Amino acid sequence: RRAYPFPEIEPRWQRYWDENRTFRTPDDVDTSKPKFYVLDMFPYPSGAGLHVGHPLGYTATDILARFKRMKGFNVLHPMGWDAFGLPAEQYAIETGTHPKITTLRNIDRFRSQLKSLGFSYDWDRELSTTEPEYYKWTQWIFLQLLKRGLAYQAEVPVNWCPALGTVLANEEVVDGVSERGGHPVIRKPMRQWMLRITAYADRLLDDLDDLDWPESIKEMQRNWIGRSEGAEVDFCVLDTDGQERDIKITVYTTRPDTIFGATYLVLAPEHLLLSSIVSKDQSKHVAEYREIASRKSDLERTELQKEKTGVFSGGYARNPANGEAIPIWVADYVLGSYGTGAIMAVPAHDMRDHEFALRYDIPIRWVVTPDGVSSGDSERPYSSEGISVNSSNPRSGLDINGLPSKEAACKVIEWVEKTGNGNKKVNYKLRDWLFARQRYWGEPIPVVFFKDTSEGVPLSESELPLTLPELDDFTPTGTGEPPLSKAVSWVFETRDPLSGKPVRRETNTMPQWAGSCWYYLRFMDPKNSEALVDKKKEMYWSPVDVYVGGAEHAVLHLLYSRFWHKVLYDIGVVSTKEPFKCVINQGIILGEVQYMACRDSDGNFVSADSVNAFGEHLERIPEEKVMKSGDSFVLKDNPNIRLIARAHKMSKSRGNVVNPDDVVFEYGADSLRLYEMFMGPLRDSKAWNTGGIEGVYRFLGRVWRLVVGSPLPDGTYIDGTLAIDDKPSLEQLCCLHKCIEKVTEEIEGTRFNTGISAMMEFVNAAYKWDKLPRSAIEPFVLLLSPYAPHLAEELWFRLGHSNSLAYEPFPQADPAYLKESTVVLPVQINGKTRGTIQVEEACTEEDAFKLASVDQKLSKYLDGRTVRKRIYVPRKILNVILEP
Ligand code: ANZ
Numbered sequence: 061r062r063a064y065p066f067p068e069i070e071p072r073w074q075r076y077w078d079e080n081r082t083f084r085t086p087d088d089v090d091t092s093k094p095k096f097y098v099l100d101m102f103p104y105p106s107g108a109g110l111h112v113g114h115p116l117g118y119t120a121t122d123i124l125a126r127f128k129r130m131k132g133f134n135v136l137h138p139m140g141w142d143a144f145g146l147p148a149e150q151y152a153i154e155t156g157t158h159p160k161i162t163t164l165r166n167i168d169r170f171r172s173q174l175k176s177l178g179f180s181y182d183w184d185r186e187l188s189t190t191e192p193e194y195y196k197w198t199q200w201i202f203l204q205l206l207k208r209g210l211a212y213q214a215e216v217p218v219n220w221c222p223a224l225g226t227v228l229a230n231e232e233v234v235d236g237v238s239e240r241g242g243h244p245v246i247r248k249p250m251r252q253w254m255l256r257i258t259a260y261a262d263r264l265l266d267d268l269d270d271l272d273w274p275e276s277i278k279e280m281q282r283n284w285i286g287r288s289e290g291a292e293v294d295f296c297v298l299d300t301d302g303q304e305r306d307i308k309i310t311v312y313t314t315r316p317d318t319i320f321g322a323t324y325l326v327l328a329p330e331h332l333l334l335s336s337i338v339s340k341d342q343s344k345h346v347a348e349y350r351e352i353a354s355r356k357s358d359l360e361r362t363e364l365q366k367e368k369t370g371v372f373s374g375g376y377a378r379n380p381a382n383g384e385a386i387p388i389w390v391a392d393y394v395l396g397s398y399g400t401g402a403i404m405a406v407p408a409h410d411m412r413d414h415e416f417a418l419r420y421d422i423p424i425r426w427v428v429t430p431d432g433v434s435s436g437d438s439e440r441p442y443s444s445e446g447i448s449v450n451s452s453n454p455r456s457g458l459d460i461n462g463l464p465s466k467e468a469a470c471k472v473i474e475w476v477e478k479t480g481n482g483n484k485k486v487n488y489k490l491r492d493w494l495f496a497r498q499r500y501w502g503e504p505i506p507v508v509f510f511k512d513t514s515e516g517v518p519l520s521e522s523e524l525p526l527t528l529p530e531l532d533d534f535t536p537t538g539t540g541e542p543p544l545s546k547a548v549s550w551v552f553e554t555r556d557p558l559s560g561k562p563v564r565r566e567t568n569t570m571p572q573w574a575g576s577c578w579y580y581l582r583f584m585d586p587k588n589s590e591a592l593v594d595k596k597k598e599m600y601w602s603p604v605d606v607y608v609g610g611a612e613h614a615v616l617h618l619l620y621s622r623f624w625h626k627v628l629y630d631i632g633v634v635s636t637k638e639p640f641k642c643v644i645n646q647g648i649i650l651g652e653v654q655y656m657a658c659r660d661s662d663g664n665f666v667s668a669d670s671v672n673a674f675g676e677h678l679e680r681i682p683e684e685k686v687m688k689s690g691d692s693f694v695l696k697d698n699p700n701i702r703l704i705a706r707a708h709k710m711s712k713s714r715g716n717v718v719n720p721d722d723v724v725f726e727y728g729a730d731s732l733r734l735y736e737m738f739m740g741p742l743r744d745s746k747a748w749n750t751g752g753i754e755g756v757y758r759f760l761g762r763v764w765r766l767v768v769g770s771p772l773p774d775g776t777y778i779d780g781t782l783a784i785d786d787k788p789s790l791e792q793l794c795c796l797h798k799c800i801e802k803v804t805e806e807i808e809g810t811r812f813n814t815g816i817s818a819m820m821e822f823v824n825a826a827y828k829w830d831k832l833p834r835s836a837i838e839p840f841v842l843l844l845s846p847y848a849p850h851l852a853e854e855l856w857f858r859l860g861h862s863n864s865l866a867y868e869p870f871p872q873a874d875p876a877y878l879k880e881s882t883v884v885l886p887v888q889i890n891g892k893t894r895g896t897i898q899v900e901e902a903c904t905e906e907d908a909f910k911l912a913s914v915d916q917k918l919s920k921y922l923d924g925r926t927v928r929k930r931i932y933v934p935r936k937i938l939n940v941i942l943e944p
């Protein structure tokens with residue numbers, strides 16, 4: 061039987077909120093009130109619908125939104141769809157269903173699922189990145205970037221799959237072959253649009269310091285931007301007689317102090333000078349090596365575990381510090397796209413160079429030691445800082461012996477600058493952002509080309525939105541031309557509005573990141589056809605106060621939107637330097653914990669730790685046969701057998717996916733919301749547990765019966781509630797106000813799980829009351845409402861209110877009731893109870909005795925007598941034994 065009638069309650073309140081537009085944030089809010097903008101990372105409406113991971117973050121933001129509304133804030137809590145992207149297009153290729161249709165269908169499903177969970181979004185502000193009214197402004201931002209030289213075209217290598225005749229996204233390439241079909245993929249240069257995010261590298265780095273974001277994300281962004289300080293140093297190339305040629309190789313190094321240990325140079329395989337350096341007899345080897353390297357991604361090339369490979373170029377260069385001729389190698393562990401694409405290799409002090417030198421028998425020279433005395437260990441490089449040794453040369457005039465690494469580096473930089481051999485240099489790992497995709501289902505890039513030119517001419521702003529043409533055939537063209545090139549009339553039947561000359565349209569589209577870069581701004585003013593966002597509205601609502609989403613967006617999405625935001629700041633569209641004040645990453649929800657037992661070769665169970673579990677036969681054990689013992693899990697029947705317990709990522713193939721619709725059907729939305737908050741701290745990853753959801757479901761049932769009573773014989777409930785208009789007792793008030801204080805604190809600290817525990821304690825206490833005073837239970841219903849809004853609204857209504865509780869003031873804890881509660885302590889004198897005193901729970905023996913000796917009744921027995929012994933049991937009794 062049901063714990064409470066949620067199947068009637070929940071749809072009723074969802075309908076009420078919808079019909080009354082309860083959560084609409086009006087366009088003309090009273091801006092003298094404080095604001096709170098709480099945002100979810102809007103979902104990609106996939107065909108699979110919502111999974112239980114979505115409601116985790118969404119419930120957290122919903123609790124905050126509901127709480128802040130009740131606290132008197134104007135709240136902006138919107139929802140929309142990040143709906144351009146690959147899956148809809150792939151689905152279209154497979155089934156012939158237009159991406160627009162698939163997308164709308166998926167959005168409808170997502171919307172109704174979200175509504176069934178009772179989230180308090182302002183649905184009047186719903187938007188989708190795929191609507192022309194929206195992407196008009198995405199295109200507008202692109203034009204602003206173009207105007208400022210922040211968008212440009214370049215030849216960039218892309219993943220080209222000859223067999224499929226298409227360019228692939230990185231995520232469609234797995235281990236060098238196409239994910240679909242397993243065809244080889246090569247890197248091929250193609251004309252692409254790029255965004256100059258590197259121009260903002262310093263600001264993106266510096267402004268991180270002031271953000272209230274998880275330190276781990278900030279660190280990931282710092283690493284991604286990857287600022288490093290070092291020097292560029294020139295090495296002169298030598299001819300076969302050892303004479304200096306007219307060519308210099310410039311290397312980038314962060315350790316100029318190790319220059320005396322540079323025993324070879326390395327050029328990236330794509331280095332432009334390579335062809336003029338390679339000797340005749342090495343040219344074939346080098347060409348072959350370049351060919352192989354061209355098929356690898358940068359990631360593969362720089363993986364530390366991969367064996368380092370390379371070939372000798374046949375050429376030599378002079379180390380300017382000591383005049384030595386050192387060999388020039390070609391190796392793919394040096395990237396063409398970083399620094400100068402060339403390095404001075406110092407095998408004694410760099411891991412990769414060390415491995416390479418051992419393999420190709422290149423000298424290893426120690427030039428830094430921890431103390432300036434000890435010698436190096438040939439097995440391992442010493443890559444920390446230390447004191448320079450073997451680092452002086454009278455002819456070059458450079459001497460850094462005995463200097464600590466930092467000082468030595470400064471001295472070398474000074475020296476190269478003075479001798480004209482180089483300069484100090486800051487480098488960034490951050491690359492410009494490749495902003496074109498050879499795809500249909502994205503925003504068209506608002507640029508046209510005159511005949512035979514490749515220099516793009518921007519459309520004028522009045523021509524926006526440039527809408528996607530209808531297309532029935534999305535299959536790749538086979539030439540690498542994007543599918544939009546099939547929309548022949550759209551591409552060619554176009555004239556430049558100024559000159560009237562025929563032009564052709566750009567057929568690349570924008571990447572999926574584009575639409576999600578700025579959607580938080582549009583929510584402030586979603587219907588504006590004159591501007592991206594109205595200035596006044598932007599000034600009021602910016603920045604987003606709390607932004608909740610998955611840690612997988614720690615870098616790209618959060619970095620790209622910060623970049624666009626800063627550009628919009630520079631052109632006066634937004635008033636803040638940063639878009640998101642506080643970011644929270646919700647943890648991942650894993651599947652239910654699975655227990656495994658091991659059997660040995662004779663088929664007997666053995667303890668998981670006593671064997672090499674991999675060699676044994678593993679068997680799944682159902683939860684009811686498992687028992688907890690200390691920190692581990694054992695078989696109930698045989699506690700000597702320890703089990704392996706593990707929660708896995710939810711996946712179809714494991715069959716451990718929990719569908720939120722099923723949970724809502726069985727336990728109701730409030731239970732799902734409450735459970736996801738109760739599982740553990742929001743930021744932690746945690747395993748799903750069906751027993752846990754039953755627990756919170758029973759708790760909600762208890763709340764229901766506390767207020768409404770047990771079911772009548774026919775299974776229905778009384779109409780109103782059991783609440784009476786009596787004054788609550790002191791004890792009841794203390795209990796309530798403690799709960800108010802705790803729940804408030806825990807919401808403000810986003811510790812939702814412990815807030816729920818406080819409400820559970822309250823309900824346990826309230827079950828012992830013989831009466832249910834209205835003024836003690838009504839505030840509790842309000843406390844519960846951000847978590848379990850359907851049940852709370854229903855109880856509120858039954859308590860006699862005709863309006864939604866969504867804007868009721870959130871209860872305030874009264875300090876008067878938060879004092880330690882007092883107890884009545886019996887006092888015995890010589891074994892006989894002579895009276896009582898009222899003391900605070902934490903009262904000491906000394907204080908209790910003092911109170912007793914001033915008590916009217918008790919003092920009679922104590923006055924003028926000597927105490928032999930006192931026995932005090934806090935909260936229970938004070939016993940005083942007197943001298944006879
Ligand atoms: C000599 C040296 C000695 C280096 C030493 C390191 C340790 P970050 O901090 O990442 O900027 N490097 C430079 N350009 C490279 C490229 N295109 N591909 C691969 N490696 C490259 O690291 C800079 C260091 O990485 C540079 O400092 C260089 O090696 C290498 F004991 O120069 B170093």
